[in-house]
């Protein structure tokens with residue numbers, strides 16, 4: 217894969233996030249709705265992967281499975297070589313906190329905390345020393361150009377600013393992988409482009425892989441790889 221520097225050739229062979237034979241169905245009265253149908257996936261370190269698919273095709277469900285937020289019916293999810301599926305609740309929480317970052321369509325900032333506190337939160341939950349956590353959070357806020365909004369709470373931030381805070385929060389632990397569900401879905405075109413550029417810049421600096429669910433075909437085209445979900449499986453994205 218020519219997108220990756222040669223020095224990382226070895227790392228390319230490893231998956232920072234991997235799933236095998238992953239399935240999920242939901243009960244609908246007497247029937248079962250199969251949403252994810254035996255999916256396999258390997259995301260390489262630093263790779264940027266777009267997941268496309270129509271509304272209701274299972275994109276969010278897949279991200280929830282990959283993040284260990286939802287239990288699958290079959291299959292395994294491995295994160296940085298650790299088996300998320302076979303971990304107990306506290307091990308999962310630790311893997312999620314140390315290795316993964318999450319960005320949602322509607323940011324999910326904690327409304328009672330300011331921007332700086334929100335960004336520091338994953339480090340504090342991971343038992344980092346508060347002084348260090350706040351120092352790192354300040355650096356992250358600076359890199360998303362929001363240090364001047366550090367004391368603002370969610371209600372005092374614009375939609376785009378909230379997303380930038382959410383991205384800073386997702387990256388503050390320098391996770392191996394960030395799962396982002398339509399991170400620019402509620403933003404105008406220019407703000408969305410800025411957010412994607414930011415994610416790319418930060419990812420380059422920290423070698424973070426991204427799995428980004430999006431409806432934005434042009435954005436998907438600009439990433440390393442894209443996959444489309446149809447009937448619970450990945451299809452040729454150009455179909």
Ligand SMILES: Nc1ncnc2c1ncn2[C@@H]1O[C@H](COP(=O)(O)OP(=O)(O)OP(=O)(O)O)[C@@H](O)[C@H]1O
Pocket residue numbers: 242243249251269270271272273274275276277278
């Ligand atoms: N907890 C649940 N119980 C029953 N059905 C569910 C549940 N969660 C999701 N579904 C169904 O699974 C399908 C996939 O949902 P999902 O949220 O993954 O879609 P999506 O691709 O993210 O859609 P969108 O682009 O609209 O966000 C939908 O048909 C939805 O109705």
Ligand SMILES: [Mg+2]
Pocket residue numbers: 275276277397
């Ligand atoms: Mg969704």
